[in-house]
Amino acid sequence: MAKLAIHADRGASEGSRFPAHPVDGLAGTSFKHQHITSILEDQAAKRGFFEVHAENYMGAGGPPHAALTRIRQDYPVSLHGVCMSIGGPQPLDKAHLGRFAGLIERYEPALVSEHLAWSTHDTTYYNDLLPLPYTEATLRRVADHIDEVQATIRRPILLENPSTYLLFKESTMSETAFIRELVRRTGCGLLLDVNNVFVSAANHGFSALEYLADYPLEHVGEIHLAGHTEQEDDEGDLLLIDSHDGPVADAVWTLFDIVIGRCGPLPTLVEWDSAIPDWPVLKAEAIAAQAILDRHAGAFLRGKSHARG
Amino acid sequence: MRAAREVLSATAGGLGYPERFVPALLDPGRATPALVAGPKGKAANKRFNVYRNNVTVSLIDALAAAFPATMRITGETFFRAMARFHVRETPPTSPLLFEYGRDFPAFIERYEYAQSMPWLSDVARIERAWLDAYHAADAPVLPPHALTSFPAETLGDAVFDAHPSTRLVCSAYPAVTIFSANRESGPVGRIEVRQPESALITRPALEVEVRRLPPGADAFLCSLLSAESFGSAAATASARCPEFDLANAIIVMLGAGAFTAIRHGG
Numbered sequence: 001m002a003k004l005a006i007h008a009d010r011g012a013s014e015g016s017r018f019p020a021h022p023v024d025g026l027a028g029t030s031f032k033h034q035h036i037t038s039i040l041e042d043q044a045a046k047r048g049f050f051e052v053h054a055e056n057y058m059g060a061g062g063p064p065h066a067a068l069t070r071i072r073q074d075y076p077v078s079l080h081g082v083c084m085s086i087g088g089p090q091p092l093d094k095a096h097l098g099r100f101a102g103l104i105e106r107y108e109p110a111l112v113s114e115h116l117a118w119s120t121h122d123t124t125y126y127n128d129l130l131p132l133p134y135t136e137a138t139l140r141r142v143a144d145h146i147d148e149v150q151a152t153i154r155r156p157i158l159l160e161n162p163s164t165y166l167l168f169k170e171s172t173m174s175e176t177a178f179i180r181e182l183v184r185r186t187g188c189g190l191l192l193d194v195n196n197v198f199v200s201a202a203n204h205g206f207s208a209l210e211y212l213a214d215y216p217l218e219h220v221g222e223i224h225l226a227g228h229t230e231q232e233d234d235e236g237d238l239l240l241i242d243s244h245d246g247p248v249a250d251a252v253w254t255l256f257d258i259v260i261g262r263c264g265p266l267p268t269l270v271e272w273d274s275a276i277p278d279w280p281v282l283k284a285e286a287i288a289a290q291a292i293l294d295r296h297a298g299a300f301l302r303g304k305s306h307a308r309g
Numbered sequence: 310m311r312a313a314r315e316v317l318s319a320t321a322g323g324l325g326y327p328e329r330f331v332p333a334l335l336d337p338g339r340a341t342p343a344l345v346a347g348p349k350g351k352a353a354n355k356r357f358n359v360y361r362n363n364v365t366v367s368l369i370d371a372l373a374a375a376f377p378a379t380m381r382i383t384g385e386t387f388f389r390a391m392a393r394f395h396v397r398e399t400p401p402t403s404p405l406l407f408e409y410g411r412d413f414p415a416f417i418e419r420y421e422y423a424q425s426m427p428w429l430s431d432v433a434r435i436e437r438a439w440l441d442a443y444h445a446a447d448a449p450v451l452p453p454h455a456l457t458s459f460p461a462e463t464l465g466d467a468v469f470d471a472h473p474s475t476r477l478v479c480s481a482y483p484a485v486t487i488f489s490a491n492r493e494s495g496p497v498g499r500i501e502v503r504q505p506e507s508a509l510i511t512r513p514a515l516e517v518e519v520r521r522l523p524p525g526a527d528a529f530l531c532s533l534l535s536a537e538s539f540g541s542a543a544a545t546a547s548a549r550c551p552e553f554d555l556a557n558a559i560i561v562m563l564g565a566g567a568f569t570a571i572r573h574g575g
Contacts, residue, residue, distance in 0.1 A: 059443075121331050
């Protein structure tokens with residue numbers, strides 16, 4: 001458990017710029033600048049946390065840093081990297097990794113995460129989380145990249161499972177086996193995106209529950225929830241799109257409840273990145289997640305205290 | 310062709326998937342890459358199109374967010390078609406999307422369907438400068454009274470340090486008036502201005518400010534930003550523009566927070 005990247009005690013060290021603000025057991029939301037006034041006025045919202053996409057704060061100064069600094073004073077923050085391209089074969093962008101490390105030092109985030117995906121090839125940045133084959137060769141390369149990130153930022157990351165729409169013919173192992181082996185080789189933690197599991201299960205015709213049964217839940221340090229939309233594949237069957245533009249689906253809430261029942265009240269983040277609603281709508285999603293966390297918290301903590309002695 | 314690709318993949322030791330995945334991402338004329346499939350023998354065309362769509366639409370969205378006045382002038386359909394051409398021709402080379410679009414004004418300038426709006430690219434240049442100023446480093450500005458405390462006899466040799474947010478966009482068209490009329494959501498009246506306008510873009514605190522510079526002040530500021538001395542910059546501006554009013558130019562620039570310091574030159 002010591003390897004898990006829930007650093008609730010971080011930020012209390014000497015020279016810290018911000019309060020520690022533990023994130024354990026809390027539900028939070030994406031932080032969107034248009035909500036900052038509502039958030040700061042909303043005293044009832046004091047319990048929770050906010051997640052930001054790291055790249056949006058890689059400019060030198062200006063309103064983004066002013067807003068994040070203000071939020072970080074009152075709340076735990078989760079720093080979610082989107083473009084490290086850990087899942088690509090080419091070397092990581094050292095300048096980008098340096099900027100990522102700089103943000104961690106500056107904001108002392110409670111959680112730090114990145115994606116099992118790639119977005120840059122040669123010098124072109126594709127601005128999407130692109131999929132990779134699951135083979136022995138990609139496993140070695142991705143593990144090397146995670147090692148490099150963790151060595152640079154001097155803490156473990158939480159690696160997020162992708163939502164995917166297609167498969168690679170050359171893949172030789174399952175996504176869960178791939179992720180389990182990455183955890184074993186690198187000591188990274190996991191960000192379990194329950195919506196991504198649901199979306200991928202629907203798109204590839206497997207059971208989300210079987211995926212979760214095979215997934216190393218004991219290494220999960222954060223949960224993601226989000227909305228998805230529906231399209232059709234070439235055969236006219238349902239194809240789900242991880243769109244982050246609406247409320248969390250009922251089926252995803254049900255899966256989340258099952259996961260929390262097994263893992264306990266993990267920090268849970270509701271993502272909403274497009275067609276962003278007013279703050280009360282987004283907050284309502286976090287309140288719904290918090291209710292599920294709280295419902296499981298008592299029983300789980302009692303059980304854990306026995307198990308841990 | 311297939312054999313060549315497989316050799317490429319083999320030489321990459323099973324790590325050649327991006328080379329085979331990306332060519333079709335920004336080119337709708339190319340077939341779905343052969344290395345991908347749907348589950349249980351299903352096709353992967355619409356599945357691959359999800360990635361195509363994510364890439365292209367998100368990059369068009371990024372340009373739309375960075376160039377709102379330009380889009381308001383052209384209308385959304387025109388803008389998105391124009392942006393789509395640019396995205397396919399010049400995709401980003403940095404994962405920082407707020408750096409994207411630096412080549413977009415030049416693209417607009419030569420875009421066939423925008424030739425009737427010769428000022429459009431300059432409006433886009435102001436918007437690109439606005440985004441630079443927004444993300445620029447924070448720094449205290451040189452206050453308006455700073456010049457009065459500087460020794461008058463050495464003022465001619467003095468040089469100014471630009472604020473990190475300071476940008477200058479010179480236009481042969483009334484680009485600042487057009488920008489200002491279209492940047493906000495209010496009604497746009499008929500624009501009667503015909504004169505060339507130059508924009509000074511600054512961010513003295515958290516708000517980006519865009520000003521129209523008085524005549525000759527653009528040449529003056531351009532010289533100061535290239536670390537020319539105060540005296541030399543003023544002489545250049547006066548020579549270029551008989552209407553140049555030095556006192557007024559200084560008031561406008563210091564009021565905008567264009568500098569962080571004045572130093573003894575030489």
